[in-house]
Amino acid sequence: MNASVEPALNYQNHYSWWDDLSTAVLVTDAQLRLIAINSAAEILLGLSRDRAVGGLLGQWLRVDRNLNQQFQYALTLEQPITLRGQKLHPRRAPAFLGDMVLSPLRENPTGARLLLELIAIDRQQRITQEDHLVQQQTITRAVTRGLAHEIKNPLGGLRGAAQLLASEVSDPALRDYTRIIIREADRLRALVDRMLGPSSLPKRERVNVHEVLEHVRELVSVQLPLGLRVTNDYDPSIPELVADRDMLVQAILNLVQNAVQALGDHGEIRLMTRVLRQYTISGHRHRLVARLRVRDNGPGIPDEIRERIFFPMVTGRAAGTGLGLPIAQSLVQLNNGLIECHSRPGCTSFDVLLPLESSP
Ligand SMILES: Nc1ncnc2c1ncn2[C@@H]1O[C@H](COP(=O)(O)OP(=O)(O)OP(=O)(O)O)[C@@H](O)[C@H]1O
Ligand SMILES: [Mg+2]
Structure with missing residues (x-):
């Protein structure tokens, strides 16, 4: 199954839809010389399009024997190959765990023969974990705020009653008790206000x-x-x-x-x-x-x-x-x-x- 090369013709110099893709895409010739790359690939591999195009893929991504063999299979058998969970080592960017799809292209005047898609799955995992965490935090925040409100109301009554009591009692020992109630109510109030968060x-x-x-x-x-x-x-x-x-x-x-x-x-x-x-x-x-x-x-x-x-x-x-x-x-x-x-x-x-x- 051969992918069409038509869109590859004007990849290079135009800003186009393919720069909006979150998947990194590279196009090479039969010698793995880069013909075009999109923005996501520039970022993932830490290279700039102007410098990369025309150079060999191996200059930017470590291509070991095994990986090279897969490229050759895709080219000679003219079959797409998907490599999952590969540890990939860009030469100018951090290594990552990724899925790689190699799609051979039909012979064509641009010389483009191979389309490479790279998906960094460890980054995907980070995003999924992060979404989960944010959801959990949102729920916890709602529960905490609800609880804080419930505490705040009776606390005001408690403090007011202690103040009234303080004005009624003359025994200094008893006044000490009311002072403790008021001080602790104030401390709790400050804590509850912090729990409520930004207002x-x-x-x-x-x-x-x-x-x-x-x-x-x-x-x-x-x-x-x-x-x-x-x-x-x-x-x-x-x-x-x-x-x-x-x-x-x-x-x-x-x-x-x-x-x-x-x-x-x-x-x-x-x-x-x-x-x-x-x-x-x-x-x-x-x-x-x-x-x-x-x-x-x-x-x-x-x-x-x-x-x-x-x-x-x-x-x-x-x-x-x-x-x-x-x-x-x-x-x-x-x-x-x-x-x-x-x-x-x-x-x-x-x-x-x-x-x-x-x-x-
Ligand atoms: N830079 C850090 N290094 C080591 N442990 C940390 C660091 N930052 C946070 N922690 C740990 O995370 C805990 C939670 O931090 P958080 O700021 O939410 O609460 P706290 O500092 O304990 O109390 P508070 O900030 O409300 O006075 C800390 O108690 C500490 O154990
Ligand atoms: Mg802290």
Whole structure:
């Protein structure tokens, strides 16, 4: 079964539908010399179309004997071949686990003989897992908010009654009791307010992410132990994005405070920024995404809570309330973004991902 080559004729120089495909597609001649590639392939293999076209596929993707054999089968037998779960090694981009479909093309004047489709399944898995997590978090948030409201109402009554009682009793020992009731009611109220999360919709304003990060750095630097350094590694080319600045400050502050607490007296917190291309956040593929990373070289997140840290009341610290991360996640999600986490002993990263093209 031969695929038609017609659409391949004007692949190269025109922006066309095939640049909108999320699947990476490459077209080669019989010697595996690249004739055309789409945008998704440029990103997946870390190459630019202008430089890649005309060169051999092997210059950009490691083609071992086995893989080369499959290419030859597809070409000589003129049969499409699907290779599943291949570990693929681009020479200029991270390795990935992918499915590869090789479709031979009919002989034609362009010389195009093979169509390659690459689907990075590990990235697909990330997206599926992430969707599942976001759904779970949304449900948990709804339950928590419901519960918080239920607690808040009687709490107000309880506090008011204790105040009345305090004005009636003259015995100082009894007044101590009413003071305790009022203080604890206030503490509970503050906790419930945090559980309820952000109470207003995000403001839409132009935000410079580096200004946000530097502001957080200033906020924490006042109470930083001497052996703890906050360094940065910024990509200055990141444009401004549209988001609620105060919400971002609060979210990043929660992440940096966690890093400070995890490190104790010694260590490094690194604030990093990068631009990611064609990145999917909560089911939406974005052309450009800003990644704000808070990385520390502390002990890592304890195994027993690692999968649950974005849920409320999950904490690994004796004095923790377990609300910092769920609040940070809600704040970032309100701005169409997402926080992801990777952690192992010696390296913990929290990535705040924010679309760069969100409109005001
Ligand atoms: N950078 C980090 N390194 C190691 N563990 C972390 C890190 N960030 C978070 N954690 C773990 O995740 C837990 C949950 O964090 P979260 O911010 O939600 O709550 P908390 O810090 O315990 O309390 P709160 O922020 O409400 O005061 C922490 O208690 C800690 O065990
Ligand atoms: Mg915290």
